[in-house]
Amino acid sequence: MTDLMPLVQEYGQLCRLAHMTPAQRGQRFNGLITQTLQAWGIPAIESVRSAGEIDVAFGVDGARFVLEAKWEQNKANTGHLAKLQKRLKQRLSGTYGVFLSMAGYSAEALRDLTQGERLEILLLDRHHFEAMLSGLVSPIELLDKVCDHAAYAGRAYTTLTDILPSQGASGSIAACHDQLTRPDGTVYFARGHGVGKRAEGRIEVVGGGLTGTVKLHLAADEPGAVVARCHTTSPNHDYQVSLGATLADQGTPSHDNSRWADSERLSAATGAVAAVRDPDAAACSVADDGNHHPFEQSGPGTCACLACRNDRRTSDAYLVDAALSHGFQTLAVSTSVPFVYTIGLWHSYRQPEIAMFGLEPTHMNTMIRDYVRRGVNTAWPRTEQHIGGILDGHVVQVRAIHPSWNDALFGTLYRFYRGIIPAVHQLVWPDKNGLWQWEAGASAQCSSDQPSAWLSVDQHPQGGWQLVGKLDPGFPLSISPNHKVLTTRSIKNGLLAASMVLIEGGDIDVLDSRGYKADDFEVAYIGELTQLNPTLMLLDCERNSHKATLAGRRWSYRPASQPDRRSSKRIWDALTR
Structure with a gap:
């Protein structure tokens, strides 16, 4: 969104x-x-x-x-x-x-x-x-x-x-993140990216377009007025919005948070999840004996997800079954750099979903399940807390993912939660020497195979993951924007146009008119090349062992020759060994 x-x-x-x-x-x-x-x-x-x-x-x-x-x-x-x-x-x-x-x-x-x-x-x-x-x-x-x-x-x-009917003894609204009652009995509630007001049995929208974790407060300088304080992944970007009588009266965002309490400014930085204050809005009952059990709803319509509605009408029915039977499901995404994330932690535990990047999917799946088991049986770790016992010989930690990554990475979460995506945290791993990806000397795999997703897409360092964040969803090729391809420096710098492409197994060569006689080969991301050469977005990357040649704005295909395949292998080996 x-x-x-x-x-x-x-x-x-x-x-x-x-x-x-x-x-x-x-x-x-x-x-x-x-x-x-x-x-x-x-x-x-x-x-x-x-x-x-x-x-x-x-x-x-x-x-x-x-x-x-x-x-x-x-x-x-x-x-x-x-x-x-x-x-x-x-x-x-x-x-x-x-x-x-x-x-x-x-x-x-x-x-x-x-x-x-x-x-x-x-x-x-x-x-x-x-x-x-x-x-x-x-x-x-x-x-x-x-x-x-x-x-x-x-x-x-x-x-x-x-x-949006009220529920429970306190009259809370389903799936609200925070709720505040004024002395006159008017109830304000934060839900999704907006704020509603219930007075005299009617709901009025009074705030919206908000990001981060939204907390409601009575204004200090105007009796009876209510403000929404939005805690983002960086305290420097937290802001406050004054709420009026209607949505049209909403004030402009103010980034002056100097008067906020320290606990408020730090809530997003430490990854705190907005508490569900109404006990009737607790998601599900959880057995604490080390085993997963079927979950029973403790209140009607606890969140907007498919499981709360027991909706099995779509291809995501298996997620509903997993959430109701086991609490959550893990989903592996097979891209150039694989990642795995959970679906159902917010529904079942009111905890952020967890995503992990860059390792072998079965290993990431095991580590995520160990992390959840630890949270259920003992306590859920804080963000940036060092966590042992999950990755052999090393500690891991979680960091809050900036919402700007949601569209590119977590489409299934959107479907499961029906358009209102909960918080997602990244489970971060160090390299074999115990260095984190942001530390000097960290290995290339540790630094490049994991996004620094606690930064916004625009603030993220240039590279494959930023391309994913900017170009997905909607990238037209069957490969992801961070798929590494063989190309020339002349194409990458915009000096020559891409005119030939060899597709061989998982390897793709994007070449200029010199073909394999070029002398400036290097490895680049397909996403950055498509921005310079839009015709690449018309490629059929499923044509294995084929060579594509550009004629006007159309690609023509023929089987790859043995000399071209040998040249490709030789150059790939020289650049990656």
Whole structure:
């Protein structure tokens, strides 16, 4: 998921009609909806001009939606909904309509829709849109809940308050990270990337686009006001946002944390996970006898994940089974540099998921499971605490992964937690001499095979892992951006263009017009070469033992010759021995 804060700030300008007319706001609103969906990784198109113009079209989990938006002072009436119904009839059966009216709906419109024929339209209002824009609820989770009410109860319109019901004696909201009650009884809660307010039985979105661990506090200089303090992986980047009566009133981020308590400034740096203060929101019961047991829900809807909903409708059903039976699952990702991460630790233990990079996958799997077993049976280690007994003869440690890596590395976590990804920590290992990757003299394998993922992607040192963070997901080749290839210094420096490629087993040679007669061979990452030579992104890397030659903007393929294969092996051996 990309940064929502700029979209939240633009939304505030639209609400205030800053330098625009209501008509201009309506036109820009379609773009804001599209960008919000795209920020969550949902393919969306603005202003589809065909049989009846559609404001926004998008797809979720194989379902197709067409959305009509209305931002006017008056509520949407039966005529507005009939217009969308007509456009649905012009499209493929099974396409769903979504009407978004910022002013809500007339009683007549709601009555006519529920008394009509088959329900094909879902109704959203300002509160629904602000929940998605702020990050309080992901679009996937919101649409899923709205569709459930429409399918099971025949309700086209379900309020945000009904989608996020309170639970337990304290009335907490499912999957909230922090909660604060003002003296007047108003409850503020942090959930996902947003903040909601519940007063007089209704929920209002008051903050959003927040990153890091969000903690709520009463403002010191304004009685009754509430602020959200966001703790990132670096205390120097922590910031504070003032919360207003609505999302449009949210203040601009302030990085002046000089008055924060030391414990607040250090919470993210030490990897602290926001506590679930409501005992009714505890995730699952855990047996502490050294064995894994089936987990029982201790409260309804404890988080937004597939396991809490017992949702086995997708290919991720095996993750649900693992989470409910064993607490978590490990997933190995076979890229140029393999990595393994957990799915389910947040659901089962309210602990960050764990990722490990650069070693043999079966070994990483064993070490991660040993780490979890230690946490369950004794205590969960703090970040940067040296941990023995996991890697033979050495200590390891965990560090909090910056959220900017989530899209590139943890796509399955997004699906399992349905759009709201929890914290992830990196299990870091030293080299054979006990040196950490950030220490002088650490081995090349230790330094390059593990990302320094506690840094943001932009702050990460240049190299293979930064390419992964910037180019994934969506890298068009079947190999990862940090796949090492044989090339020439002239191609890498942009002096000559790539015109020939040899694909042999796992080795790929990217050559210029000199072929194997070049005198400046070196090893580089395919990701950096595609940025200089976009035609490389059109390669079919699955054509083993083939040579590709560029003709215009197309690659032609023929079987690799024996002389080329021998030359490739000779140069690879010379560079890597």
